Amino acid sequence: MELQGYHVKLMQLRREDLEMVRQWRNDPKIQQFMLSQSQITPEQQQAWFEKINNDPRHLQFVIYYKDAPIGAANLKVISGDALQNAQVIEPGLYIYDDKYRANLLAFAPTLLLNDYCFDTLMAQKLRAVVKKDNIAALNYNQKLGYQVIKDGDLVEIELDKLNYEKVSKPLKRLLSR
Amino acid sequence: MTKENQDKLIEAFATALNIDNSAVTEQLAYNTIPEWDSTAHMVLIAELEDVFDIMLDTDDIIDMSSVAKAKEILIKYGVEM
Numbered sequence: 001m002e003l004q005g006y007h008v009k010l011m012q013l014r015r016e017d018l019e020m021v022r023q024w025r026n027d028p029k030i031q032q033f034m035l036s037q038s039q040i041t042p043e044q045q046q047a048w049f050e051k052i053n054n055d056p057r058h059l060q061f062v063i064y065y066k067d068a069p070i071g072a073a074n075l076k077v078i079s080g081d082a083l084q085n086a087q088v089i090e091p092g093l094y095i096y097d098d099k100y101r102a103n104l105l106a107f108a109p110t111l112l113l114n115d116y117c118f119d120t121l122m123a124q125k126l127r128a129v130v131k132k133d134n135i136a137a138l139n140y141n142q143k144l145g146y147q148v149i150k151d152g153d154l155v156e157i158e159l160d161k162l163n164y165e166k167v168s169k170p171l172k173r174l175l176s177r
Numbered sequence: 178m179t180k181e182n183q184d185k186l187i188e189a190f191a192t193a194l195n196i197d198n199s200a201v202t203e204q205l206a207y208n209t210i211p212e213w214d215s216t217a218h219m220v221l222i223a224e225l226e227d228v229f230d231i232m233l234d235t236d237d238i239i240d241m242s243s244v245a246k247a248k249e250i251l252i253k254y255g256v257e258m
Contacts, residue, residue: 007235007236007239102206102209103207103208103239103242104215104218104238107215139214140215143214143216170219171215171219174219174235175235175238175239176235177233177234177238
């Protein structure tokens with residue numbers, strides 16, 4: 001499966017991507033903001049892939065810009081048996097390539113994922129849990145219209161379609177030329 | 178870039194980011210100050226397009242990560258040196 005738009009491409013995670021993604025995920029610059037701080041071994045990565053690969057509640061992607069992999073993204077069901085039937089979906093992503101981490105391009109894969117969730121999967125809401133010290137992610141999500149529903153060491157944020165459409169319009173215009 | 182265009186560039190950055198002209202240095206980069214976030218970046222693009230009467234491609238909007246880079250990109254669009 002592949003999603004394309006806003007100058008980026010999201011390609012479903014393949015077996016041959018696993019080592020690259022594992023190394024990204026274990027890099028302290030990414031790991032520090034993950035809910036789990038443990039190092040992932042190749043065996044764990046393999047086992048995780050076997051578990052989620054055909055699970056209808058998960059989709060894992062590698063983000064490409066100009067044919068180069070720059071990060072990873074995923075969708076998962078909060079509750080329910082499949083993404084197609086989910087009312088609430090949890091999207092997640094990180095940009096690994098430093099050139100695009102603090103860059104407007106970082107919004108492109110999220111716009112693509114959010115459009116897919118709201119327009120194709122017909123989700124009612126998107127939800128995310130962000131560590132309180134991940135200020136960049138909180139600001140980033142706020143720019144996309146997310147609202148805080150529960151504060152704490154872990155901040156729970158939510159986005160509905162109406163708010164997303166309203167807030168994302170100028171970003172979409174810039175990234176759709 | 179002519180002195181006049183350099184002044185216009187500084188003014189455009191200062192206006193869009195709501196910062197003092199003196200803060201607009203070559204090294205100033207996207208997301209390194211609170212004032213230059215994604216919202217301000219969009220305002221900045223609109224300002225630059227208006228001031229220099231150009232239409233930037235998305236790749237250049239993405240690439241415009243610093244004042245120095247903005248100069249490079251504007252030159253590509255025929256803004257005089």
